[in-house]
Amino acid sequence: APKESLLRYLYAIAAATTASGVPYALTFLRRTNGALSRRAQSLAGPGNGAIALTYAFNERRSVERDKKFSTLELVRRWQWHNSVRTLVLVLGTAVGTLAVAMD
Known part of the structure; x- marks a missing residue:
């Protein structure tokens, strides 16, 4: 049970960190x-109106x-x-890779 608990924890960390890029x-x-x-x-001059350039x-x-x-x-x-x-x-990718390797 401890290994499964650790794996769940690692997968949760990997999911949360890799999904954090856009919200960040x-x-x-x-x-x-x-x-x-x-x-x-x-x-x-004005760009093409892409949302990446205009959202804020x-x-x-x-x-x-x-x-x-x-x-x-x-820029800095x-x-x-x-x-x-x-x-x-x-970090999320590394933690996810570790979890897969341990699973």
């Missing part, structure tokens, strides 16, 4: 993505972040958040 982006990257989309439009475009926090930070600062924030998200996804 929609929560923690939202303002930075919105500010970067605003910056891109001001520099390069006019939100108050995106507008504030666009005014507050330089492009370099926004984006990079940091994506590094965290990637680390969590890799």
Whole structure:
């Protein structure tokens, strides 16, 4: 029973962490993505209207972040958040792989 309990725990961790990428982006990257989309439009003109470019475009926090930070600062924030998200996804993959190997 202890092995089955450990496997359930590992599979649950793997599922939760690998499923967290999109919610993380929609929560923690939202303002930075919105500010970067605003910056891109001001520099390069309107895009094609893809949701990835417009979902947070006019939100108050995106507008504030666009005014507050330089492009370099926004890109560095984006990079940091994506590094965290990637680390969590890799951790989930590793835990899932371990669970499969033990099963």
